[in-house]
Amino acid sequence: xxxxxxxxxxxxxxxxxxxxxxxxxxxxxxxxxxxxxxxxxxxxxxxxxxxxxxxxxxxxxxxxxxxxxxxxxxxxxxxxxxxxxxxxxxxxxxxxxxxxxxxxxxxxxxxxxxxxxxxxxxxxxxxxxxxxxxxxxxxxxxxxxxxxxxxxxxxxxxxxxxxxxxxxxxxxxxxxxxxxxxxxxxxxxxxxxxxxxxxxxxxxxxxxxxxxxxxxxxxxxxxxxxxxxxxxxxxxxxxxxxxxxxxxxxxxxxxxxxxxxxxxxxxxxxxxxxxxxxxxxxxxxxxxxxxxxxxxxxxxxxxxxxxxxxxxxxxxxxxxxxxxxxxxxxxxxxxxxxxxxxxxxxxxxxxxxxxxxxxxxxxxxxxxxxxxxxxxxxxxxxxxxxxxxxxxxxxxxxxxxxxxxxxxxxxxxxxxxxxxxxxxxxxxxxxxxxxxxxxxxxxxxxxxxxxxxxxxxxxxxxxxxxxxxxxxxxxxxxxxxxxxxxxxxxxxxxxxxxxxxxxxxxxxxxxxxxx
Numbered sequence: 001x002x003x004x005x006x007x008x009x010x011x012x013x014x015x016x017x018x019x020x021x022x023x024x025x026x027x028x029x030x031x032x033x034x035x036x037x038x039x040x041x042x043x044x045x046x047x048x049x050x051x052x053x054x055x056x057x058x059x060x061x062x063x064x065x066x067x068x069x070x071x072x073x074x075x076x077x078x079x080x081x082x083x084x085x086x087x088x089x090x091x092x093x094x095x096x097x098x099x100x101x102x103x104x105x106x107x108x109x110x111x112x113x114x115x116x117x118x119x120x121x122x123x124x125x126x127x128x129x130x131x132x133x134x135x136x137x138x139x140x141x142x143x144x145x146x147x148x149x150x151x152x153x154x155x156x157x158x159x160x161x162x163x164x165x166x167x168x169x170x171x172x173x174x175x176x177x178x179x180x181x182x183x184x185x186x187x188x189x190x191x192x193x194x195x196x197x198x199x200x201x202x203x204x205x206x207x208x209x210x211x212x213x214x215x216x217x218x219x220x221x222x223x224x225x226x227x228x229x230x231x232x233x234x235x236x237x238x239x240x241x242x243x244x245x246x247x248x249x250x251x252x253x254x255x256x257x258x259x260x261x262x263x264x265x266x267x268x269x270x271x272x273x274x275x276x277x278x279x280x281x282x283x284x285x286x287x288x289x290x291x292x293x294x295x296x297x298x299x300x301x302x303x304x305x306x307x308x309x310x311x312x313x314x315x316x317x318x319x320x321x322x323x324x325x326x327x328x329x330x331x332x333x334x335x336x337x338x339x340x341x342x343x344x345x346x347x348x349x350x351x352x353x354x355x356x357x358x359x360x361x362x363x364x365x366x367x368x369x370x371x372x373x374x375x376x377x378x379x380x381x382x383x384x385x386x387x388x389x390x391x392x393x394x395x396x397x398x399x400x401x402x403x404x405x406x407x408x409x410x411x412x413x414x415x416x417x418x419x420x421x422x423x424x425x426x427x428x429x430x431x432x433x434x435x436x437x438x439x440x441x442x443x444x445x446x447x448x449x450x451x452x453x454x455x456x457x458x459x460x461x462x463x464x465x466x467x468x469x470x471x472x473x474x475x476x477x478x479x480x481x482x483x484x485x486x487x488x489x490x491x492x493x494x495x496x497x498x499x500x501x502x503x504x505x506x507x508x509x510x511x512x513x514x515x
Contacts, residue, residue, distance in 0.1 A: 095124070106130025125151065132156075140164065149174075163188075172198065187212045196222065211236065221246065235260045244270070259284065269294070283308050292318070307332050316342065340366070350387075361438070362413055363388055371441070373434045373504045374487050380429055381408060381419045388413065396421075405432070414438035418505075433505035442502040446491050449482045 053060035097113045098106055100122070106114070107130045114123040121143050125136020132151040140146045145166070149159010155177065161170040168190065172183020178201035185194040185203075191214045196207020202225035203209075209218040209227075215238065220231020226249035227233070233242040239262060244255020251257075251270035259265055263286050268279020274297035275281070281290040287310050292303015298321035299305070305314040311334035316327020322345035323329075329338040329347075336358060340351020346369035352360040353371075364387070365375035376384065385391060391408035399405055406419040406429075418433040436442050449466070456463045467483040476495040481488060483506075492501040 224248075271296075344368075360413070362415075362441070364413075364415075373436065374485075376417065376431050376434050377487075377505070379431045381406065381417070381431070384408060384417055384431065391417075414441070433503050436502040436504075437500070439499065442491065442499050445489070445502060446480070446499060449484075449489065453482065 054066065095111055095113055096108065097115065098108060099115045099119070100106070100117050102117065106127065109128050109130075111125065112127050113121070114127075116122045118141075120141045121139050123132060123136060123138055125132065126134030128134070131154045133153065134151060135149070136151050137148040138146050138156070142164070144164045145162055147156055147159060147161050150157050156174045158173050158181075159171070160168060163169050167188055168186050170179055170183055170185050172179060173181025175181065179198040180200065181198060182196070183198050184192055187193045187210075189212060191212055192210045194203050194207055194209050196203060197205030199205065203222040204224065205222060206220070207222050208216055211217050215236060216234055218227055218231055218233045220227065221229025223229070227246040228248065229246060230244070231246050232240055235241050237260060239260045240258055241260075242251060242255055242257050244251065245253025247253065250273035252272065253270060254268070255270050256264060257266040263284055264282050265284075266275060266279060266281045268275065269277030271277070275294040276296065277294060278292070279294050280288055283289045285308060287308060288306050289308075290299055290303055290305050292299065293301025295301065299318035300320060301318060302316070303318055304312060307313050309332065311332060312330045313332075314323055314327055314329050316323065317325025319325065323342035324344065325342060326340070327342050328336060331337050335356065336354050338347055338351055338353055340347065341349025343349065347366035348368060349366060350364070351366050352363040355361045362371055365372040367375070381391075385408075388410055391410060393407075393409040393411070395407040395409070397405045397407055404421045406421055407416055408419060409416040414437045416435040416437075417431050418435070419429055420432045422428045449468075453466050453468050456466055465484065469481040469483075470478065471481070472478045473492065477500075478493050480491045480493070482491075483489075486506055487504060488506040490503040490505070491499060492503070494500050
């Protein structure tokens with residue numbers, strides 16, 4: 001109903017507007033057709049009349065000539081500026097533009113500009129049958145120059161790569177779009193970062209690495225962009241830091257580590273950047289600090305440690321950097337002072353202390369660096385002789401309870417052992433006490449007990465970890481007794497208040513053996 005009401009008004013407007021628009025759209029085609037017909041009429045006219053000329057100043061020019069010149073000019077414009085052939089472009093230095101299209105390969109040969117299917121400027125340079133060939137430039141999607149150099153069959157073979165701000169990133173050889181061959185990488189400040197061989201986009205082969213100031217950091221082998229093979233690493237000042245073998249960027253294999261002064265710090269094997277295998281560590285003065293086996297950067301295995309003066313300090317087994325196992329310790333002047341077992345860097349287990357003459361002053365057990373006399377308790381006399389040799393002196397002593405005791409004396413060690421004897425079963429005989437007479441040893445033990453006792457009492461007057469008792473043995477002698485860990489330590493003092501003897505007895509070990 002609405003359509004029937006407004007149609008009488010719309011119809012006249014459509015005729016007045018739509019028809020002229022339709023006719024105007026055909027005007028260019030009509031004009032071209034009329035021009036072509038006019039040119040054809042002029043060019044094919046057989047009779048020459050006055051109408052065949054056009055007055056120009058004082059001259060008449062034939063219309064045919066004007067048409068021919070116009071057509072020639074149009075042809076020149078088309079073939080020079082609009083769609084010039086390759087030879088014309090080369091002749092006049094024009095650079096034609098092409099757009100990549102799916103299913104329509106480029107076939108042009110010569111210098112050109114190429115846009116990708118999205119309309120982004122992609123390439124400027126030489127083409128051969130539509131393929132990048134010769135000098136050219138590649139651009140990123142934002143129109144920034146990305147790579148430039150020599151192309152072969154569509155691939156850049158040598159040239160440069162730049163970051164978007166125009167800073168040079170790489171210069172050298174390419175293969176399949178990656179750095180391959182010989183080339184140079186640059187820091188953002190323009191200084192050389194790496195110079196040498198590349199493979200699949202990464203440093204590989206022989207090369208040099210530089211810091212941002214242009215100083216050599218490393219020279220040697222590379223693999224996958226990391227130091228690999230034989231090489232030399234440098235301090236920032238130019239001195240050699242390490243010379244040897246690398247793997248995956250770390251010291252691996254045989255090498256030499258040096259201080260900046262040139263002094264060798266270590267020479268030997270490495271694994272994952274740490275000392276490993278056989279090697280020698282040096283003091284800053286250049287003398288050997290340790291020779292032997294390493295594991296994960298620590299002394300581990302058999303080796304020898306030295307004082308800075310060159311004398312041996314320790315020879316034997318190591319675990320995690322400390323003395324552990326069988327070993328021998330020396331004084332700073334090279335004199336042997338201990339031979340035996342170690343644990344945690346301390347004398348621990350069976351060993352012997354040696355005097356200045358090299359002879360043993362104590363042969364027995366140690367615990368945490370100190371002689372452990374309680375370890376003898378509960379042993380048989382035969383076991384003692386197995387450890388210390390046959391006793392030079394033995395004395396049978398009767399006791400109030402009627403159980404005989406054997407006193408085994410070792411004057412060379414300043415020790416004696418009290419053996420509880422059993423006439424019915426010699427196998428149940430056992431060491432009940434150990435007596436010491438070496439002054440320095442017992443004085444050191446007495447001082448140690450007293451210091452420990454005072455500290456414990458100070459912290460807790462009622463403590464029971466260490467008991468102390470003092471009693472008179474005779475008018476001229478007295479004993480100070482300490483009880484610790486069920487062991488009894490009896491120190492005997494002379495009238496001049498000097499220590500004469502220490503007796504160690506008791507303990508669970510003796511009781512278990514006894515029963």
